[in-house]
Amino acid sequence: MTKPNFDEKIDRIGTHSAKWDALETRYGLSPDDGISMWVADMEFKPPQSVLDALGGMVDHGVFGYYGDQTSYLESITRWMQKRHNWTVDPSWIFTTHGLVNGTALCLQTYTEPGDGVILFTPVYHVFSRLIADNNRRLVESPLVESDGRYEMDLDALESQLTGSEKMVIFCSPHNPGGRVWRTQELKAVCDFCIKHDLILVSDEIHHDLVFDGNQHTVMSLVTPEISKHLIMMTAATKTFNMAGGHSGNVIIEDPDLREMFSATMKAMGMSPNSFGVVMTEAAYNGGEQWLGELIPYLDENRRVFDAGINAIPGLRSMELEATYLAWVDFSGTGMTPDAFTDRVQKTARIATNYGPTFGAGGDNFLRFNLACQKAVVEEALARLTAAFSDK
Numbered sequence: 001m002t003k004p005n006f007d008e009k010i011d012r013i014g015t016h017s018a019k020w021d022a023l024e025t026r027y028g029l030s031p032d033d034g035i036s037m038w039v040a041d042m043e044f045k046p047p048q049s050v051l052d053a054l055g056g057m058v059d060h061g062v063f064g065y066y067g068d069q070t071s072y073l074e075s076i077t078r079w080m081q082k083r084h085n086w087t088v089d090p091s092w093i094f095t096t097h098g099l100v101n102g103t104a105l106c107l108q109t110y111t112e113p114g115d116g117v118i119l120f121t122p123v124y125h126v127f128s129r130l131i132a133d134n135n136r137r138l139v140e141s142p143l144v145e146s147d148g149r150y151e152m153d154l155d156a157l158e159s160q161l162t163g164s165e166k167m168v169i170f171c172s173p174h175n176p177g178g179r180v181w182r183t184q185e186l187k188a189v190c191d192f193c194i195k196h197d198l199i200l201v202s203d204e205i206h207h208d209l210v211f212d213g214n215q216h217t218v219m220s221l222v223t224p225e226i227s228k229h230l231i232m233m234t235a236a237t238k239t240f241n242m243a244g245g246h247s248g249n250v251i252i253e254d255p256d257l258r259e260m261f262s263a264t265m266k267a268m269g270m271s272p273n274s275f276g277v278v279m280t281e282a283a284y285n286g287g288e289q290w291l292g293e294l295i296p297y298l299d300e301n302r303r304v305f306d307a308g309i310n311a312i313p314g315l316r317s318m319e320l321e322a323t324y325l326a327w328v329d330f331s332g333t334g335m336t337p338d339a340f341t342d343r344v345q346k347t348a349r350i351a352t353n354y355g356p357t358f359g360a361g362g363d364n365f366l367r368f369n370l371a372c373q374k375a376v377v378e379e380a381l382a383r384l385t386a387a388f389s390d391k
């Protein structure tokens with residue numbers, strides 16, 4: 001494999017990139033001068049195997065319906081076995097148009113309008129939007145910060161329950177904050193869902209982006225009893241930077257839960273998008289070395305970013321155990337969220353995700369995407385240091 005060059009700057013302006021081409025309309029920033037550190041995709045090309053597979057499709061030139069998923073499903077089961085020690089039967093796997101779509105399908109399959117759906121907040125902001133758009137009731141269980149890391153408070157959550165809660169949507173590893181949940185924490189979540197008869201949707205889209213010294217445990221492996229409650233969600237799109245391929249795996253071991261999900265898929269007329277499926281197979285089969293190069297690169301960006309941020313009085317970056325999504329606490333500045341956001345956006349000219357959109361506990365935070373060239377991280381730090389120089 002030729003070594004990927006993650007330092008290579010790739011111009012994405014004018015390519016229908018949500019991250020860059022919406023910079024002006026969403027943030028009032030010129031893409032020529034602004035730094036886009038919001039939405040979670042990377043500034044890197046995917047593994048060569050993915051580019052070759054897509055190139056092969058273009059050379060062939062006929063883009064008909066996708067059929068015979070055998071090799072695609074095998075690529076997923078092999079990856080889960082090798083990387084996550086998780087034995088998956090191909091018949092458990094459903095292909096959705098990404099995991100936002102997968103989450104929406106879960107809400108529609110396993111809950112009714114008005115049912116309570118639990119989130120540990122702050123968490124990936126689209127979950128709460130889906131809950132609202134599907135007319136379900138959001139139940140927020142605020143994470144508690146302890147020694148700079150998020151922890152769940154299941155006793156507090158238990159006292160909030162009304163009996164109409166039907167589902168937990170869980171993010172593992174956690175976005176934002178990058179927690180890799182320890183096995184005993186996952187076991188406590190499983191026990192909670194079993195005790196209260198809740199469906200547990202475990203979104204593990206970030207499970208390949210884990211830094212050395214941390215061990216991700218697939219929820220399915222925590223305890224066999226959880227299988228009657230568990231919907232697993234994984235994807236190659238975040239790992240290998242191909243989110244535009246909109247392809248995700250919803251993996252369900254329990255036959256009854258599987259039958260219910262299958263009925264929803266049928267009712268919605270869902271079938272796979274061949275580009276996403278071909279990319280996924282090529283990434284799982286040929287992308288492992290690329291991923292081996294990526295993780296240390298992201299780790300170095302995280303180290304540089306944290307050192308720079310923590311040197312600015314009043315700012316603190318939560319130490320990531322996984323993901324490339326830095327979560328920065330501005331409460332030490334004594335500024336209001338509007339004021340510090342203005343400084344970051346208007347003075348430093350950096351687009352981030354706003355903390356309050358992630359739910360309770362996010363007010364004093366901004367989320368920065370570090371999956372970019374290291375030089376861009378350094379430029380962002382220089383701008384932030386100057387913007388907060390009076391603190």
Ligand SMILES: Cc1ncc(COP(=O)(O)O)c(C=O)c1O
Pocket residue numbers: 040097098099100101124171175203205206235237243246247248
């Ligand atoms: C936890 C989580 N789930 C899902 C998604 C998006 O998934 P998809 O692009 O497959 O819809 C993201 C994107 O950042 C995410 O962080």
